[in-house]
Amino acid sequence: MAVAQAAHKNREFLWRRLHTLSGVIPVGLFLLEHLFTNATALRGPAAFNDAVDAIQTLPLLHFIEFVFIFLPITYHGVFGLYVAFVSGYNANRFSFGRNILFVLQRVTGVITFVFIIFHLWTTRFSGNAPNYDMVHNLVSNPAYFWFMIIGVVAATFHFANGLWSFCIHWGITVGARAQRITAWVTMIVFVVLAGMGVASIIAFTHSA
Amino acid sequence: MSTTAETMETTRTVHLIIERQDSPESDPYTEEFVVPYRPGMNVIACLMEIQRNPRNKNGDPVAPVTWEMNCLEEICGACTMVINNRPRQACSALVDKLEQPIRIRPMRTFPVVRDLVVDRSRMFDALKKIKAWVPIDGTYDLGPGPRMSERDQQIAYELSRCFTCGACVEACPNVNDKNPFIGPFAISQARLFNMHPTGAMHKEDRLEALMGEGGIHECGNAQNCVQVCPKGIPLTTSIAAMNRQVTYHALGAWLRK
Numbered sequence: 001m002a003v004a005q006a007a008h009k010n011r012e013f014l015w016r017r018l019h020t021l022s023g024v025i026p027v028g029l030f031l032l033e034h035l036f037t038n039a040t041a042l043r044g045p046a047a048f049n050d051a052v053d054a055i056q057t058l059p060l061l062h063f064i065e066f067v068f069i070f071l072p073i074t075y076h077g078v079f080g081l082y083v084a085f086v087s088g089y090n091a092n093r094f095s096f097g098r099n100i101l102f103v104l105q106r107v108t109g110v111i112t113f114v115f116i117i118f119h120l121w122t123t124r125f126s127g128n129a130p131n132y133d134m135v136h137n138l139v140s141n142p143a144y145f146w147f148m149i150i151g152v153v154a155a156t157f158h159f160a161n162g163l164w165s166f167c168i169h170w171g172i173t174v175g176a177r178a179q180r181i182t183a184w185v186t187m188i189v190f191v192v193l194a195g196m197g198v199a200s201i202i203a204f205t206h207s208a
Numbered sequence: 209m210s211t212t213a214e215t216m217e218t219t220r221t222v223h224l225i226i227e228r229q230d231s232p233e234s235d236p237y238t239e240e241f242v243v244p245y246r247p248g249m250n251v252i253a254c255l256m257e258i259q260r261n262p263r264n265k266n267g268d269p270v271a272p273v274t275w276e277m278n279c280l281e282e283i284c285g286a287c288t289m290v291i292n293n294r295p296r297q298a299c300s301a302l303v304d305k306l307e308q309p310i311r312i313r314p315m316r317t318f319p320v321v322r323d324l325v326v327d328r329s330r331m332f333d334a335l336k337k338i339k340a341w342v343p344i345d346g347t348y349d350l351g352p353g354p355r356m357s358e359r360d361q362q363i364a365y366e367l368s369r370c371f372t373c374g375a376c377v378e379a380c381p382n383v384n385d386k387n388p389f390i391g392p393f394a395i396s397q398a399r400l401f402n403m404h405p406t407g408a409m410h411k412e413d414r415l416e417a418l419m420g421e422g423g424i425h426e427c428g429n430a431q432n433c434v435q436v437c438p439k440g441i442p443l444t445t446s447i448a449a450m451n452r453q454v455t456y457h458a459l460g461a462w463l464r465k
Contacts, residue, residue: 013458016425079317087428088381093293094432102381102430165429168444175445176434 019079020169022072023162030069031159035193038087038200052130077113084110100102103163115151135204145201152197160190220245222254222303223265226273227313228323236320240265240309241273251291251298251310252277255324275324282438285373289324290315295375295436298324302382315378331372334390338417340397342407354405367400367446369439376433376443388422392433394426396446402453415457424450 041048044047058064084106091103122144128134139145164186167173173182221242230237242265243257255275262272277287280299287298288431290313292306318326344350356364370393377383377391398414401407418424424447433443 010421012421013419013423013425017458086382086386088382088384088387090379090381090432094379094435096430096432096435098383098429098431102428157267168343168429168448169451170426171448171450171455174448174452176442179444179448 014043015079016083017169019083020162020166022076023159026068026167027072027076028159028163030073031155032193035156035197035200038204039196040141041132041135041200041203046137048132048135051171056104068110073116075118080109081113101161105158105165108158108161111154112158115147118147119151132204136207139201139204145205148201149198152201153194156193156197157190160186160193162191222249222453224254224258225284225309225311226323227311228273229314229320230271230322231320232319238311239270239273245303247304249303250304251289251301251306251312252280252287254310255298273324274322277291285371288315288373288375288378289313290378290380295437296380297373300438303344315374316381317378317380318374327373328372328374331377331391331393334394334422335372335397337390337420338394338398338401338414339410340394340401342401342404343410344406356405360403364400364403366441367396370396370400371439373437373438375438379432379436380427381430381432382426387426389426390422392427392443392447395450396441396443397428399446399453401449402450411453412457415454418450418454419458424454 037051038048040051054060062202063066087106089103089106091099122138123130123134126134139148164173164179164182167182168179222245222360224241224243225238226241227236227238233463241254241258241263243254243261246253252275253274259272262270264270275287275289275298278284279286280311282297282300285297288295289298290296291298291301292311298312298460312324314320314324314326318328318330344353372393374393380389380392382389383391395418398418402411402425428446429444431444434441437443
């Protein structure tokens with residue numbers, strides 16, 4: 001009986017849990033690292049270029065990039081599109097705060113997915129050397145500047161609100177009080193990270 | 209003075225807009241009704257009034273509206289329908305407390321049988337799937353089970369008030385055509401029977417079911433369920449508590465292999 005059940009067990013549970021896990025480790029951690037690196041631009045072009053050089057000299061950079069960034073982001077993004085597709089949306093009927101955040105989590109996920117593809121294409125895979133001038137040239141275009149702003153706000157919201165959801169999916173925050181406090185904390189995380197990201201983008205608009 | 213008040217009372221009416229459907233396959237349509245007001249009347253009383261005099265707003269004779277009911281005291285869940293956009297029991301929906309016109313429709317998350325009657329079999333299938341019972345049948349008297357702590361009894365009592373009405377299933381965005389999610393109530397019931405000292409003997413079976421098709425992982429934390437539950441059952445706490453049990457079970461099972 002137990003064996004038959006195990007054989008019939010579908011893998012959806014595993015895929016879903018891997019999805020929520022990959023969103024925090026390593027994708028969420030990478031987002032933090034990326035935002036902190038970009039924030040060095042607030043201290044001027046030289047500080048940013050030094051930070052980029054430090055990353056460029058990491059051993060096994062391509063391996064780290066592929067295994068800890070590219071693969072998890074692709075999995076989280078592609079499976080996330082499936083999650084957004086099989087979710088129902090009824091915030092028009094039930095306008096509770098959490099239900100609206102449920103919709104926003106999926107909307108910002110899709111925006112972030114599109115944003116990351118375009119962002120990678122114009123930076124990592126553009127053939128240009130990764131330095132302050134490259135970013136400065138990009139954000140000097142007002143359309144690209146606003147695209148970056150939207151992308152950063154969407155990504156940081158998706159990460160912060162996703163942390164709240166992660167804590168429930170893994171059974172960390174169980175009670176209503178714990179969930180409410182975590183909601184406030186993650187929204188503070190969102191405001192801080194979004195502010196940091198926006199400030200960095202604005203810093204890049206100043207010519208070197 | 210009192211006569212004018214009485215005349216006022218008798219001429220007062222209740223305006224209802226009901227989404228109807230003649231058979232499981234036919235298309236839904238809306239029909240309006242105006243029934244005489246009586247003090248303290250609930251939505252069931254309005255439907256009974258339509259049954260007594262089955263004429264729509266224009267006075268045309270129509271087939272009376274069909275619905276289900278049983279206890280009339282918000283204990284059985286049979287009369288659950290969507291009243292003014294909220295899934296709730298018609299028996300405890302008092303006309304005085306509702307905005308008019310009162311809009312009524314069936315819970316479309318379930319197959320509609322006719323008018324406001326829906327087939328909630330999927331809820332009972334879900335309860336079977338998660339083994340929402342305490343198995344005590346045997347060939348001999350098993351004797352009294354272990355005692356439950358007062359604290360656990362309090363929590364269990366809250367959870368045991370679920371009457372499978374379907375409000376949480378109707379409000380959940382992840383219960384839809386593309387998703388086989390069993391619904392919040394079933395997860396809460398798994399928690400109830402897992403915390404029972406004798407029920408806990410089949411804890412793993414319930415956790416395995418929650419990890420199976422349409423299980424706990426399909427929850428997207430929209431948390432509508434806890435907002436609409438007529439019994440105020442802490443459904444989202446139950447889901448998170450079962451997430452914790454499932455996490456321990458899944459990691460434990462994997463590491464023991």
